[in-house]
Amino acid sequence: MKIEKSVLYERLMIFFAAVVQVIGFFISITIEDYTYSFLPYCKIIIPAVNISCATICFVLVFFYKIRFMQSVVLFIQGITMTLNNLMFLGLYLYFFGIALLFCYGYLKTDIRKKVVLCLVPLFLSLFVILPVSRSKFFMALAYSLFLTFAFSHIYNVLKNSLFDLFPFLSKKISKIDLPHPENWLRLSEYGISGRQSKLVEEFLNGETNYKKLAEIFIISESTVKREMAEICRKLGVENATMLRLLLNQYSEIIY
Numbered sequence: 001m002k003i004e005k006s007v008l009y010e011r012l013m014i015f016f017a018a019v020v021q022v023i024g025f026f027i028s029i030t031i032e033d034y035t036y037s038f039l040p041y042c043k044i045i046i047p048a049v050n051i052s053c054a055t056i057c058f059v060l061v062f063f064y065k066i067r068f069m070q071s072v073v074l075f076i077q078g079i080t081m082t083l084n085n086l087m088f089l090g091l092y093l094y095f096f097g098i099a100l101l102f103c104y105g106y107l108k109t110d111i112r113k114k115v116v117l118c119l120v121p122l123f124l125s126l127f128v129i130l131p132v133s134r135s136k137f138f139m140a141l142a143y144s145l146f147l148t149f150a151f152s153h154i155y156n157v158l159k160n161s162l163f164d165l166f167p168f169l170s171k172k173i174s175k176i177d178l179p180h181p182e183n184w185l186r187l188s189e190y191g192i193s194g195r196q197s198k199l200v201e202e203f204l205n206g207e208t209n210y211k212k213l214a215e216i217f218i219i220s221e222s223t224v225k226r227e228m229a230e231i232c233r234k235l236g237v238e239n240a241t242m243l244r245l246l247l248n249q250y251s252e253i254i255y
Contacts, residue, residue, distance in 0.1 A: 007064065010064055011061050011064055014057050014060045014061050014064060014070065015057070015061050017057045017073070018053075018054045018058045019054075021050045021051070021057065021077070022050070022051075022054045024050040025047050025050035025054060028046045028047045036085045037084045037085055038083045038085065038128050038129050038132055038133075038136075039080070039083045039084055039128075042084065045080070046080065049076060049077065049080045052076075053073045053077055056069060056072075056073055057073060060073075067100070067106075068101065068104070070097070070100055071097035071098070071101045071106075072097075074094060074097030074100070075094055075118075075121065075122075077090070077093050078090045078091060078092075078093040078094025078095075078122065079094065079122060082126070087139065087140050087143065091140065091143055091144055091147060092147075094122050095147045097118075098115060098118050098119075098151070101114075101118065111155075111241075119144075122144060123141075123144065126140050176236035178235070178236075178246075179250075183250075184250065184251070184252040184253065184254055185250045185254065186253075186254040187253065187254065188254075190234050190235060192231060192234055196227055196230065196231050197255040198217070198255065199213065199224070199228065199231070200243075200247070200253075200255065201253075201255050202216060202217075203240070204244065204247055204253070208240070208244075210224045210225055231243065235247075
């Protein structure tokens with residue numbers, strides 16, 4: 001049976017993640033000196049984490065559709081490595097886990113709240129370092145904040161230029177037969193009313209807060225939500241984020 005390239009690469013990624021952790025397990029049981037580790041009972045915890053995560057990854061090679069578990073493994077290893085004085089690698093793995101959650105669609109809605117929730121275990125774990133080394137604690141904290149805002153910056157740059165980079169995705173994101181990105185888009189042709197058009201214009205100009213949009217148009221917040229849902233339906237997208245991605249590909253929108 002032919003395997004799609006994306007699935008093949010995903011399985012290979014998971015398989016070699018398991019291999020890395022198996023190697024890490026054998027290394028961890030041969031190390032006698034954990035002087036620089038911030039973990040208590042590190043001689044037991046580190047090998048146990050490595051072999052447990054390796055086992056999960058081997059299972060995920062065959063059950064790869066349980067994709068959130070990939071991030072769970074990365075979170076566990078990220079915290080373990082950070083507290084084992086492998087700070088930069090550990091924090092990278094942790095944030096890679098958050099990136100995977102986003103790519104797999106687990107962070108489609110309320111993205112800021114969900115990212116904050118994902119970061120809570122990491123930031124709490126950093127306080128294990130504080131009593132031992134303030135300098136390492138502040139370095140880990142600063143690097144975590146850097147990665148947080150670096151990923152946020154990349155997300156905000158790409159979400160507004162995705163279709164400029166990959167115009168062919170417009171046909172996949174919308175169920176409606178829309179004009180080519182090089183052409184203009186007239187909203188009224190898709191049943192969008194005058195007020196809805198003004199709502200879209202304000203939304204694309206950067207006002208994404210429904211409460212503030214309600215204040216601008218002197219309507220209730222529930223009306224804004226209902227109107228935005230109707231606009232999304234008329235243009236064949238699932239939510240406001242997809243609406244922004246779709247409309248930002250057009251150089252001119254006639255309201």
